[in-house]
Amino acid sequence: MLKNWLKIAFINYRKNWLSTIVNILGLSVGLCVFLLIFQFCRAQETFPVNGSWDIRPGKYAFTNATIVTGAGQTLSNATLLVNNRLIESVGTKVDVPKGYITVDLKG
Numbered sequence: 001m002l003k004n005w006l007k008i009a010f011i012n013y014r015k016n017w018l019s020t021i022v023n024i025l026g027l028s029v030g031l032c033v034f035l036l037i038f039q040f041c042r043a044q045e046t047f048p049v050n051g052s053w054d055i056r057p058g059k060y061a062f063t064n065a066t067i068v069t070g071a072g073q074t075l076s077n078a079t080l081l082v083n084n085r086l087i088e089s090v091g092t093k094v095d096v097p098k099g100y101i102t103v104d105l106k107g
Contacts, residue, residue, distance in 0.1 A: 059083050061096040064106035 013020045062080040067090060069075060079094040080087065096102055 059097075059100040061100040061102045063096065063102060063104050066105075 060082045062082070064077050065075075065080055067075045067078045067080060069090070075090070075092055078090060078092045079096065081089040081094060081096070081100065
C-alpha cells in the first residue's frame, strides 16, 4: 500500500513539477529563516558576562544611599538591605542587622 502511495505521489510531482519546486523552495527558505532566528535568539541567551561577575550569595547593607523608588520619588540617606541577591528592605529608618556586610555609599 505504501508503495502505491509513493508511486502516486511521484506521478503527481512529475505532472505538477512547477508547483512542486515552488513548494520545496518555500519550505527550504522557511526552514532556513527559522534556523537563523533560532540561532540569533540562542546566541543572545548564552552571551558571556563582561568583567568579573560575583554570584556569591550574601547579605549586604548599602547605607547613606540615594534611592529612586518611583517616578520623581527619591530617598536620601536611605538603607538598602540585600539578602541572596534579593531586596529585603528599603527605607530611611532601616536598622542593619548583624551578619550583613555594610557598604557606605556616602560621597
